[in-house]
Amino acid sequence: MPISALTGSRLRERRVALGLRQADLAETVGISASYLNLIEHNRRRIGDALLARLAQALGQPVEAFQEGIAAAVLDDLRAAAGRLPGAEIDRSEDFAGRFPGWAATVIGLHQRVAGLERALEAMSDRMSQDPHLSASLHEVLSAVASVRSTAAILAETQDIEPEWQARFLGNLQDDSKRLALGAEALVRYLDTAGQAEEQGLASPQEELEAWLASTDWQGADTRGLVSAAARHMADQWRAQAARDLAAYPAAGFAAVVAESGSDPVAVAARFGGDVLAAFRRIALQPGLQAGLVVCDASGTLTFRKPLAGFGLPRFGAACPLWPLFAALSRPMTPIEMVVETAGPVPARFRVRAFCQPRFPQGSRGPELREAAMLILPEQGRAGEALPIGSTCRICQRHACAARREPSILQG
């Protein structure tokens, strides 16, 4: 039986139900917590042997994670059909039943295309936004350009004067040294990022977020972090989490959150605490299905806790229609609304956003703003919802009035 696209979700559900930490389960089956996190979010395919080990550790037969394959296949087929017009979506079940092999092929191709689109976006953004990589590549390319042109002159110019020949030979030697240094710098850079790269991580922030996700957003042992920058950020995060916990003690917290309907502003009022700290405390409760994004005054996302179905950009600017950015322009004014994501299978979420200004250098210093948006699943499809996306480059709302640049996805 083929492994379902939702096997990861089922593994996660079972682990959470057993009260197992991601890190503990990962250790039991001999993989990294970050890798398990990617599997649980259906971002990595899982092999039969590893699935067998996970099933054993979770105390259920392998089939338990593969059952309901028909429903998953239908969902995947509809998503694939939504990519291009023309497919008879209402006959998906008939198609999957009569031609299961072809259905699997269509789904596989769709998932492969989606994966390649994500990789393309990540690579493109990384190339354009990583100044170190860009500068290193430019250095190597310049040296290569010089070597190629100079070598061609020496090889092709029969009557070259001795002084020019000596000069070009000197240039070649200089450039070859420069090329070696540039290549070494590139290898060092890529090698340092190697472990993170294997997990699809491209920045310290992303590494930090993957680590937090692997600890169910509790941020325990920092030894799993690869880069020094991510470890530094993790230390800062832990200090902040300790302050948040002191302001909003665990005793009775969950009850107050439930009573408020997960409203951070109401929770802050009850405890007399900082509103943004209440956003973090609510969103980072163990096992809670909630997403959180935080940005600074420039709109740069400084923290991302994903929630299934709500796409968060890995790089670059997010959708400008997010209520997060509306809050940024209206400090101290809570915003609550229902939003609907783009894509073949739109999903609805209730989001709450709030912006808090700070004056760390007093009244004569600059005003710093930080905004947070809590994302919660919304049941039902009744009523108005604000149409939003993830980021323009991968958003399929081609006619959006807020579009900054064309999408790389077909409509």
Add this chain to the structure above:
Amino acid sequence: MRQVLLVEDEANIAEALRFILSRDGWAVSVLADGARALAEVARLRPDLVILDSMLPGMSGLEILTALRADPDHAGLPILMLTAKGQLRDREAAERAGVSAFMSKPFDNSEIRALVRDLLGA
């Protein structure tokens, strides 16, 4: 003799280009500082400008844009050197009115042919 102004801050690339273009009979002036490019164009009145895209002081794109904004240089042939893969740079330069591109690393015979073409020789 037709005049070529080469604005390139990589000394060894500039030297190689100056050598091959000079042997083709062009008078080649080399400038490494982007900030001085506009003044040098005004002083030298070259028949062709070869611009690197990444320059200190003023980028190749900024120089190109400024030259195209000046009616005196609207028809001046401008060849831009860009690193391979810098698609966005190329698109921006096309919009700004560049005459031709050459990717680095370049082939000597190709750039010589392109220069001959741009100079109408």
